[in-house]
Structure formats: C-alpha cells, structure tokens
Amino acid sequence: MGAQIRVYRDKIRSTSSMKKIFKAMELIATARVGKARSHAEASTPYAEAITRAVAAVAAQNDIDHVLTQKVDQPQRAAVLVLASDRGLAGAYSTNVIKQSESLLARLKHDEVEVRPYLYGRKVQAFYDFRSREYEQVWTGNTDSPVVETAKDIGRTLVDRFIQPTDEGGVDEIYLVFTEFQSMVTQEPVVKRLLPLAVVESEQNKGVHPLYEFEPSPEEVLDALLPKYIESRIFSAMLEAAASELAARQKAMKSAGDNANDLIQKYTLLRNNARQAEITQELSELIAGADALASS
Amino acid sequence: MATLDVQVVAADHAVWSGEAKSLTGRTVDGDMGILPGHTPVLAVLAEGELTIEPVEGGAVKAHVKGGFFSVDEDRVTVVADEADIAD
Numbered sequence: 001m002g003a004q005i006r007v008y009r010d011k012i013r014s015t016s017s018m019k020k021i022f023k024a025m026e027l028i029a030t031a032r033v034g035k036a037r038s039h040a041e042a043s044t045p046y047a048e049a050i051t052r053a054v055a056a057v058a059a060q061n062d063i064d065h066v067l068t069q070k071v072d073q074p075q076r077a078a079v080l081v082l083a084s085d086r087g088l089a090g091a092y093s094t095n096v097i098k099q100s101e102s103l104l105a106r107l108k109h110d111e112v113e114v115r116p117y118l119y120g121r122k123v124q125a126f127y128d129f130r131s132r133e134y135e136q137v138w139t140g141n142t143d144s145p146v147v148e149t150a151k152d153i154g155r156t157l158v159d160r161f162i163q164p165t166d167e168g169g170v171d172e173i174y175l176v177f178t179e180f181q182s183m184v185t186q187e188p189v190v191k192r193l194l195p196l197a198v199v200e201s202e203q204n205k206g207v208h209p210l211y212e213f214e215p216s217p218e219e220v221l222d223a224l225l226p227k228y229i230e231s232r233i234f235s236a237m238l239e240a241a242a243s244e245l246a247a248r249q250k251a252m253k254s255a256g257d258n259a260n261d262l263i264q265k266y267t268l269l270r271n272n273a274r275q276a277e278i279t280q281e282l283s284e285l286i287a288g289a290d291a292l293a294s295s
Numbered sequence: 296m297a298t299l300d301v302q303v304v305a306a307d308h309a310v311w312s313g314e315a316k317s318l319t320g321r322t323v324d325g326d327m328g329i330l331p332g333h334t335p336v337l338a339v340l341a342e343g344e345l346t347i348e349p350v351e352g353g354a355v356k357a358h359v360k361g362g363f364f365s366v367d368e369d370r371v372t373v374v375a376d377e378a379d380i381a382d
Contacts, residue, residue, distance in 0.1 A: 039307065042307055042308045042309070043306065043307050043308070045302070045304040045309045046304045046305065046306050046307070046309075046374060049302065049304055049365075049372045049374045050374055052365075052372070053337060053363065053365050053372070053374070056337070056365070056367070057337065147306045147307055147376075210335065211335045211336060211337045211365070211367075212334055212335065212336040212337070213336070213337050213338070214322050214324060214327065214336055214337070214338035214339065215322070215323055215324045215338075215339065219323075219339060220337050220338070220339055220363065223339045223363060224337075224339075224363060227362070227363075227374070227376075230306075231306070234306065234307075
C-alpha cells in the first residue's frame with residue numbers, strides 16, 4: 001500500500017473519532033441546556049419577590065443604610081467576571097472576558113481602582129497567564145451552579161462593600177456575565193450590583209405601600225439586601241450556565257460539521273491516490289510485458 | 296370573606312402558592328399571624344414552622360430557614376432561603 005493512502009486513511013480515522021466526541025458533547029450540551037434554562041426559570045419567582053421587596057424598601061428613602069448610600073467619587077470597584085470552567089464552547093469565555101476588559105479600561109480611565117473577582121477556570125487561566133492579580137476565584141460546576149456558591153460570593157462582596165473605603169473596602173460592585181437571549185444569541189453584559197440601582201418591571205410601578213418593619217427597618221435591610229445581591233448573582237450564574245451550554249452546543253455542532261467536511265475531502269483524496277496507484281501499477285505491468293514481447 | 300394570596304418561594308424553586316385564610320410564621324421576634332386585611336409589613340423570618348390555612352383543604356406546614364416575608368394588600372410573599380413542605 002502506498003504511503004499516500006496510509007496518510008489519508010489515518011486522517012480519516014482520527015477525524016471520525018473526533019467527530020464522535022463532538023457529537024457526544026453536542027448531545028450532552030443539548031440535554032443539559034434545557035435543564036439549565038428550567039433552573040433559571042425556577043429561580044425567577046424568588047428573584048422577582050425579592051426585587052419587589054427591595055423596590056418597596058428603597059422607595060422609602062428615609063431609611064439610612066450603608067447599602068443604599070451613594071458615593072459621589074468612587075475610588076475602588078469590585079468586578080465579578082462569570083466565565084466557564086471548560087473550553088469547547090466556542091468564543092463563550094473569550095467574549096465575556098473581552099467585555100470585562102473594556103469595563104476595566106473604562107474604570108481605569110475614571111481613576112477607579114479595580115479588584116477582580118473571578119468565577120470559572122477559564123478566566124482564572126486568563127489572569128494567571130498574564131500574571132495579573134485577582135482578589136478571589138471560585139471554580140467548579142459553572143455549567144450547573146449551586147446556591148451555596150452564589151451565597152459565598154454574595155457574602156464576600158457585601159462584606160467588601162460594607163468595609164470603609166480607606167480600609168480596603170469597595171464603593172461599587174460590577175457583575176460581568178453572559179445573558180441568555182435565545183439558543184442562538186448570548187450577549188455578554190455588565191450590570192452594576194451596588195450601589196443599588198433597583199430594576200423594576202413595568203407592571204409594579206404603582207405606589208408602594210408604607211411598610212411596617214419587623215423587628216426594625218435597619219434589621220430588615222440588613223437581612224434583605226445581601227439576599228438581593230445573592231439572588232442577582234445566582235440568577236446571573238444560572239443564565240451564564242445556560243449560555244455556556246448553548247454556546248457549547250453550537251460550537252460542537254459546527255465542529256461536527258467541519259469534521260464531516262474533512263472526512264469527505266480526505267475520502268476523495270484517498271480514492272484519488274488509490275486510483276493513481278492502480279493506474280501506475282497497470283502501466284508498469286503493460287510496459288514490462290511489452291518489453292518482454294518485443295525482445 | 297377576603298382571602299390572602301399566598302406565595303412561598305425558596306431560592307431555587309417555588310414551594311407553594313394559592314389562596315389562604317390565614318398564615319402564621321416565625322419572625323426573629325416571635326410568631327406572627329397574618330389575617331386578610333393586615334397592614335403592610337416586611338418581617339425577617341427565623342428558622343421554624345410556617346403554617347398556612349388554605350381556603351380549601353387542610354393546613355399546610357412548611358419548614359423554612361432564613362428569609363423574610365412581605366404582606367401587601369392581602370398579598371403575602373414568603374421568601375425563604377430554604378423551604379420544605381412537611382407532610
């Protein structure tokens with residue numbers, strides 16, 4: 001067998017085994033993206049209820065609380081970047097990191113010191129490779145986030161926020177994550193968590209009743225606002241997970257298609273090579289027979 | 296008679312929702328009962344039992360841990376970190 005044919009055969013074999021992996025990863029991602037979306041939807045009632053309550057409290061602005069105070073000239077900001085643990089998801093992590101980089105550049109321009117907080121091994125690798133410093137990193141199961149991680153992150157960030165600025169506390173908290181719009185579009189976005197900019201849906205824009213607080217307004221706010229932050233972080237994590245899986249599904253689909261194209265191309269080349277070899281052997285045989293007959 | 300529109304949600308799922316005659320929850324200051332027509336209130340929950348008397352059927356008991364509940368024009372929202380309906 002000619003060397004040329006062997007090369008093509010090996011290429012076809014390795015591409016087909018890769019194709020199997022792509023196909024499997026695509027199927028896994030497809031199966032899990034539905035679950036991730038239903039998780040994101042299941043957490044919506046909680047997020048909505050908490051947002052409504054925070055909106056009601058924030059409307060009563062006679063309460064003075066560290067979490068509702070505004071700083072005119074922010075000096076330090078914490079930025080939480082949500083990326084993925086694993087690759088093979090196309091440009092998913094790259095896009096969200098790019099988005100965070102432009103936020104960092106903007107903050108730097110405004111002379112705000114940035115404290116990065118990372119979520120996901122891919123963004124950690126990005127910082128490690130560039131020997132950049134970061135405050136803290138969380139890794140593991142970015143494709144199926146758990147409440148505990150969100151709580152841990154929320155607590156860390158709120159603690160940082162409560163700390164006075166001259167002791168290393170931060171004035172602002174930003175969140176960079178990928179918003180799940182549909183199976184084909186996922187958009188990296190920047191959201192400011194603190195100081196509070198309460199987002200309210202159109203339908204409950206009515207006048208909020210004057211609430212009584214039990215035991216006291218301060219204690220209610222102390223309990224409520226960290227939960228609000230946690231729920232914002234958790235729903236961002238769930239959306240990021242759905243986006244990651246959708247991005248992976250898309251990337252694996254096109255990888256599988258490319259593998260198909262390659263296999264087709266190499267099969268043609270292999271057939272060509274085989275045919276060329278047969279033709280050559282035949283012409284050598286005929287030439288040999290001719291030479292014998294004429295002698 | 297007016298009824299309460301109750302919604303109980305935990306961090307990752309909705310636990311219970313429906314019409315109820317009354318609701319009792321444990322706040323950090325002690326148990327608090329809610330009947331229709333209650334004044335708007337926002338209270339911090341302690342760990343303990345939450346009892347709902349639905350309009351139809353027997354009482355629903357749930358174990359809740361952390362969170363708060365809000366009452367606003369007969370709409371009661373219980374937002375708990377963890378909540379499990381006890382049988």
